[in-house]
Amino acid sequence: MRRDRGLPVLREKELLAAGVDVGPLRRITVVLGRAGGGKWHVPAKAAGWRSHCRYAQHLTGSPLALLDVCEQVCRHCAPGVRVEPGEEALWRAAADVVAADGRVRRLEEQEAGPRSWEGYARVLWEAARHRDAEVRRGLESWTADPSVGAGARQMLKAWSGVLERSETVLAGWRAAAPAAREVTSVSGACDAVAADGNVQRTGQELAAAVLQSRWAQPFDVWAAVRRAWSGVRDQGGEATAARAAAMLAVEAVWGGARVRDVTALPGPALVAGTGFASPAQWADAEFQHRWQQYVLDCCDRLEEALGAAPGDGGDGRQLVLVSGWPLTSKRDAELAYLAQYEQHGPTVPFGGRRTSYGVEPDHAVVLAVPRFAARHAADHTRDDRLRVVLGPELVAAAAEPDERDVLALLRGAYPYLPADAEGDGPGARPTAMVTTARAVRRAAQLGRRAAYSGPDSMEVYNDLVVGKYSWVPDDEHPGPAAAEMENLPVHWLKDWMLCLDVECGMRAETVLHRLYGTVTSYEPGTGRVGFSPAGGHPAILVPVHRIVALTGDRQRRSDGQVPAHEPYEE
Secondary structure (H helix, E strand, O other): OOOOOOOOOOOHHHHHHOOOOOHHHHOOEEEEEOOOOOOEEOOEOOOOOOOOOHHHEOOOOEEEEHHHHHHHEOOOOHHHOOOOHHHHHHHHHHHHHHHHHHHHHHHHOOOOOOOOHHHHHHHHHOOHHHHHHHHHHHHHOOOOOOOOHHHHHHHHHHHHHHHHHHHHHHHHHHHHOOOHHHHHHHHHHHHHHHOOHHHHHHHHHHHHOEOOOOOOOOOOHHHHHHHHHHHHHHOOOOHHHHHHHHHHHHHHHHOOOOEOOHHHOOOOOOOOOOOOOOHHHHHHHHHHHHHHHHHHHHHHHHHHHHHOOOOOOOOOEEEEEEEEEOOOOHHHOOOHHHHHOEEEEEEEEEEEEEEOOEEEEEEEEEEEEEHHHHHHHHHHOOOOOOOEEEEEEOOOOOOOOOHHHHHHHHHHHOOOOHHHHHOOOOOOOOOHHHHHHHHHHHHOOHHHHHHOOOOOOHHHHHHHHOOOOOEOOOOOOOOHHHHHHHHOOHHHHOOOOEEEEEEEOOOOOOEEEEEEEEEEEEOOOOOOEEEEEOOOOOOEEEOHHHEEEEEEOOOOOOOOOOOOEEEOOO
């Protein structure tokens, strides 16, 4: 388990509310000390830059119940709090139960009513089901332990309870959300109207006439009409209600808007110029008339397109690869209904997405969806062909997809999958492809390697992170390369964007790819490298027999500059 982030804080009140038995947690003790009042510290023998806290030196500690003091531990000492592995598993599982219970409780307390698929996509992404395998794996190995076994079994029961409540809430949300056929028909009508470039062009001309601050972004009136109209029609609302919603959405922005210049309005004028005190007053009245007429025209065209929508395209299901997962951003509003369908295979990295706070992980998944949904998703994203990739159709309505088809689609998003190395078996050795590629890389840098003063030289580290030097694993692990990596400051490597050249795919049909990301750990015994894919994804463990080399990129060194992966071309 990761210890660098410390143990999460637990509160007895929240544990009891989540149905957790606090008895086993209260028996977990830690040795802490403090000088008088204030925060608790993990006693340290001496000060220094390696010490977690300068206030902890020379303190005399005593055993305390962690549950009573976890909130008062100094933030510098918190990562140094140590408990037995079984106790840590119990503690972290309790934190998962409390977090899941809080999310479910908030959803249970919401008023009943219509639900949107956008909201469902957000709720689904945070649902307890995504933590189920890890929580159970962390607890099940301790259920027979004489010390923490009873607590582990109780915690599994509490987790099963909150998981069941979570699934009940999700099912209720799906039942209250619009039918998928209605959503796809409405979205298809929007796409049909948008295909006429005059709709957006007219809206842009109106936005250009509005007086606004120098740095303000022009109002996208077509997007506002589309969002408001489809929001009502998705829920089964009538045309008059959808038209009123669209009018209100634009009025909220342009209801009192002023025109920057009379000449900014297109001609000919629709409002007679008589009876106004000034040309500016007439221009404002002309603008108000024009945007209202624009909204009505858009709604009429949308209704006409909705009435002409084709049938659903037949029964059956089809696999689709959907990138940009979860479907929670504004651009996903008309794809969010896909979140209701069953996911097959793991969620894989797909780079990062820009947010107002920086970059957050983006993902890709494979879903089994009705054929009409597959067709709509592909048509809706035709301008972004990598967003939705259609896979094979399922032969029978109830048939499970072939795992090979699922993995083939996922490799289109991210070439290295955990299943690759799992299928190699224990004691797997590098293939001829890997050893040959390693030999080429070693030969290319013989002169540079001989110039370093030793395996722990900072020159090795400095050249590695900027791409002047490549770390190439031993063909027979462990060896000199393993010692070199062990001597490098791996905890500093996580600050650099690096390239991990890896053998991807199942044995007998593997290929080499370059993955971009950061190195988070190295296990000298096994040679496994902890690698966090570009975009800030959780680290995956890559075994040494799959690694060709590790190096930096000389030109691209940040998340926004590098792709998630690219073909290996050394």
